Amino acid sequence: MSEARDWLTEGLPHIWLPYTQMATATPPLAVVATQGARIRLGDGRELIDGISSWWTACHGYNHPHIRAAVEQQLATLPHVMFAGLVHEPALRLAQRLAALLPGDLERVFFTESGSVAVEVALKMAIQYWRNKGQEEKKRIVYFRHAYHGDTFATMALCDPEEGMHTLFAGTMPDQLMAELPTDESLRRAFDLLLETHAERLAAVIVEPLVQGAGGMKMHDAQTLAFIAEACTRHKVLLIADEIMTGFGRTGRMFACEEATQLTNTVPDIVCLSKALTGGTLPLAATVARRHVFEAFLSDDPSAALMHGPTYMANALACAAANASLDLFEPVHNSPRLAQVAAIEVRLSAELAPCRELAGIAAVRVKGAIGAVELSGDIDLKHLRLRFAELGVWVRPFGNVVYLMPPFIIAADELATLTAAVRKVLDERAAQL
Numbered sequence: 001m002s003e004a005r006d007w008l009t010e011g012l013p014h015i016w017l018p019y020t021q022m023a024t025a026t027p028p029l030a031v032v033a034t035q036g037a038r039i040r041l042g043d044g045r046e047l048i049d050g051i052s053s054w055w056t057a058c059h060g061y062n063h064p065h066i067r068a069a070v071e072q073q074l075a076t077l078p079h080v081m082f083a084g085l086v087h088e089p090a091l092r093l094a095q096r097l098a099a100l101l102p103g104d105l106e107r108v109f110f111t112e113s114g115s116v117a118v119e120v121a122l123k124m125a126i127q128y129w130r131n132k133g134q135e136e137k138k139r140i141v142y143f144r145h146a147y148h149g150d151t152f153a154t155m156a157l158c159d160p161e162e163g164m165h166t167l168f169a170g171t172m173p174d175q176l177m178a179e180l181p182t183d184e185s186l187r188r189a190f191d192l193l194l195e196t197h198a199e200r201l202a203a204v205i206v207e208p209l210v211q212g213a214g215g216m217k218m219h220d221a222q223t224l225a226f227i228a229e230a231c232t233r234h235k236v237l238l239i240a241d242e243i244m245t246g247f248g249r250t251g252r253m254f255a256c257e258e259a260t261q262l263t264n265t266v267p268d269i270v271c272l273s274k275a276l277t278g279g280t281l282p283l284a285a286t287v288a289r290r291h292v293f294e295a296f297l298s299d300d301p302s303a304a305l306m307h308g309p310t311y312m313a314n315a316l317a318c319a320a321a322n323a324s325l326d327l328f329e330p331v332h333n334s335p336r337l338a339q340v341a342a343i344e345v346r347l348s349a350e351l352a353p354c355r356e357l358a359g360i361a362a363v364r365v366k367g368a369i370g371a372v373e374l375s376g377d378i379d380l381k382h383l384r385l386r387f388a389e390l391g392v393w394v395r396p397f398g399n400v401v402y403l404m405p406p407f408i409i410a411a412d413e414l415a416t417l418t419a420a421v422r423k424v425l426d427e428r429a430a431q432l
């Protein structure tokens with residue numbers, strides 16, 4: 001493995017890692033290969049991946065169907081600019097996303113990352129009202145514990161205390177934070193907030209059912225449906241940030257479907273990314289309902305949507321996304337949503353014993369997401385180290401230890417993950 005050591009020791013001094021205090025960080029692990037639910041390291045060890053590479057690798061790694069689609073695309077058309085030119089993988093993907101999403105969510109704008117997909121949603125919402133002659137409607141309501149990205153406009157929509165962005169306070173647009181309307185009195189307060197500010201509000205943005213990076217907080221479909229109805233009542237657009245929840249993670253193809261089923265509400269704009277390409281290539285999509293798109297149709301060129309990332313609708317990424325969507329179809333004999341349902345049952349049973357331990361605030365499970373919220377002092381560095389020592393890739397943040405495994409994970413691999421969580425939290429409880 002001398003070759004592996006060379007790229008590692010020679011390259012590391014030139015790398016700046018994300019969310020990492022580089023002075024004191026534990027050295028990163030060198031990965032040489034991935035397969036299924038496993039990550040192989042340069043020193044020969046193999047880790048079972050409990051978090052699907054930031055929640056992307058829903059089919060596991062190196063799925064042959066996605067690999068074949070990308071290889072074929074690479075040979076014919078890897079990329080071409082997407083202004084004035086279009087290509088089959090992007091158009092097929094747009095059509096398929098429109099067919100899968102509820103209601104008339106049917107117009108797709110492609111970008112390359114989740115944060116940018118949210119930025120585009122914000123532009124759509126603000127310009128929607130501007131195009132309708134209501135220029136003053138440009139503020140955004142977001143929720144406590146929200147996370148919508150790392151760029152400046154999206155940082156302004158992250159929980160100001162728990163978020164990672166407090167040091168940029170004062171440099172971002174001032175938006176309105178609300179409590180999730182999870183009970184009657186919070187519902188009245190939320191309704192009043194929208195009523196009071198309606199004339200200045202462009203949109204409400206929500207992570208439907210599960211707030212991810214803000215702490216894996218969960219709410220029910222009634223709450224989501226109430227938010228949607230309040231938005232309609234007060235003429236405010238609803239943006240569903242499904243970047244984490246989209247593509248089966250919460251048990252349905254999209255989390256917002258649960259509210260649609262209850263009250264027939266459909267978000268005006270949906271943001272997708274993370275699992276869109278099955279964890280293989282960067283791609284994101286902002287999908288608008290018909291009435292949103294129609295507000296941009298005019299004789300006035302300045303009423304058009306003014307956005308266009310250089311690599312938008314990258315053909316390789318679109319081919320990967322189409323292949324990933326294939327894998328959700330029954331013809332591929334891979335019942336993804338049934339796998340998610342089975343993971344939900346196992347996570348519920350296998351994480352439940354954590355509730356008995358000291359230093360545990362809550363255990364929450366939804367679809368293929370299992371979260372254990374900790375209380376008391378938390379030594380993240382130590383927890384992360386212990387998980388790697390136990391042969392699993394689990395990376396707690398803030399006050400949560402969570403699992404979001406690939407949907408194809410085997411029952412014994414999942415059992416290894418949940419056993420590691422119980423063991424590490426048991427060790428911690430003994431120290432409290």
Ligand SMILES: *Cc1c(COP(=O)(O)O)cnc(C)c1O
Pocket residue numbers: 113114115116118147148149150207212213241242243244273274
């Ligand atoms: C990850 C995430 C984003 C940001 O996506 P990036 O691709 O990291 O920019 C936005 N919203 C939610 C809900 C996310 O989970």
